[in-house]
Amino acid sequence: MKAGAVNLPYLLRERPAHALTLAADDTARLTAVEGWDTVLLWALLVPLFETLLQPVRLRAAGEIFPRTEQQRFWTAIEERFRLLGIDESALEGFRFGGGWHQLDRAGQQQARLALLDTLAAADLVELVARHRIQRLQGLMAGFAKKAKTGTALARRVLTRELQPVVSAYFGGDWLAVLDYLQAPPHPDEETITALPEPRLYVGMAAQTAGMAAEAGIAEDEVHAMLAAFLGGGSSVSPVEERAAALRGWWAAFDQAHADQSRGMPSLWGLVDQDLMSLNRTEQGSPPSCIGSDCPPMSSNGWGGCGRR
Numbered sequence: 001m002k003a004g005a006v007n008l009p010y011l012l013r014e015r016p017a018h019a020l021t022l023a024a025d026d027t028a029r030l031t032a033v034e035g036w037d038t039v040l041l042w043a044l045l046v047p048l049f050e051t052l053l054q055p056v057r058l059r060a061a062g063e064i065f066p067r068t069e070q071q072r073f074w075t076a077i078e079e080r081f082r083l084l085g086i087d088e089s090a091l092e093g094f095r096f097g098g099g100w101h102q103l104d105r106a107g108q109q110q111a112r113l114a115l116l117d118t119l120a121a122a123d124l125v126e127l128v129a130r131h132r133i134q135r136l137q138g139l140m141a142g143f144a145k146k147a148k149t150g151t152a153l154a155r156r157v158l159t160r161e162l163q164p165v166v167s168a169y170f171g172g173d174w175l176a177v178l179d180y181l182q183a184p185p186h187p188d189e190e191t192i193t194a195l196p197e198p199r200l201y202v203g204m205a206a207q208t209a210g211m212a213a214e215a216g217i218a219e220d221e222v223h224a225m226l227a228a229f230l231g232g233g234s235s236v237s238p239v240e241e242r243a244a245a246l247r248g249w250w251a252a253f254d255q256a257h258a259d260q261s262r263g264m265p266s267l268w269g270l271v272d273q274d275l276m277s278l279n280r281t282e283q284g285s286p287p288s289c290i291g292s293d294c295p296p297m298s299s300n301g302w303g304g305c306g307r308r
Contacts, residue, residue: 001028001042005049009116014254016109043168055094056112063101071096084130090118102194114260127292130145131168139165143181151178151186208235 004011004023030038050057054077063070074096081091093100093111103111119127144161146152154174158166170176174191185191204226212219226235231285234241246293256267 001030001038002046002050003027003041005053006041006045008049008053009119009265012056012109012112012116017113020057039167043164047135047164047168048128051084051131051134053115054080055091055115058093059100059108081133084127086122086127087118090115135165136169138162139177140181143177145181147183151183151189153186153189154191203240204235204237 004026008019011022015022034069058073058077065073074094078088078091078095082088092098092114093103093107094115100108100111108206142159143152143157146157158174166172166174166177170275171179174189175185208219208222208226212222215222223235225251227233230237232238253270256270
């Protein structure tokens with residue numbers, strides 16, 4: 001995530017001597033997206049700011065490209081700015097052959113600030129709308145390039161450059177892109193629109209007799225197949241195993257309390273003491289509380305030893 005591109009205008013004004021270095025270092029590697037703001041930054045803002053500030057970034061790179069390639073770069077930048085509706089004076093001093101190398105550090109900084117002022121004075125709503133048009137034109141060109149014999153698969157069309165376009169303007173929905181382009185999906189296209197509903201396999205062990213009779217095989221074989229499917233040594237579902245364990249534990253818990261009488265050892269410790277907390281400061285009575293010697297019941301229905 002090259003977030004520095006969005007922060008570069010601020011850095012050019014406040015930290016001009018080190019703005020580009022600070023912006024280049026302002027990156028983050030993400031393996032998962034947890035918020036909409038990250039998607040907004042990646043899909044919308046970074047591409048916009050990289051386009052608007054390309055003159056600054058290209059001049060900062062120095063004359064490392066051949067002359068013909070530099071001319072091609074600046075021709076493309078000037079055409080892009082013209083299509084965005086930005087005053088051509090914004091590139092004064094930046095464009096190829098404009099005398100950038102003759103400017104001292106202060107002069108170059110003044111040219112950068114003049115570019116920022118020109119951008120800030122533009123009709124920002126129209127500028128962003130025109131930028132969107134250019135991004136969609138790039139998507140259409142990429143689609144047409146791969147659609148020589150019909151609609152191509154999404155994975156063939158959506159390069160790293162085009163993925164943010166689909167996320168920004170179509171919510172990441174490839175079918176919405178095809179609808180916009182009035183193109184049918186590829187017959188082999190696989191588009192996930194929702195996560196599958198989880199399915200619990202519970203109660204199947206009790207149905208083995210009927211299943212075996214229906215299939216004409218031994219019931220033991222059905223049990224073996226279920227055990228292999230569930231990944232354990234039993235045909236009983238893990239959900240059922242846990243439920244049986246909970247029922248057995250609570251049955252023993254209730255029986256132990258039903259049998260409890262004066263003079264018997266305390267039952268304190270059957271349940272984690274923290275679970276018996278009445279509030280942040282009041283805990284149950286200490287382990288010395290035995291049977292019917294428990295303190296009086298509190299207003300919320302719990303006895304001092306944690307019993308209701």
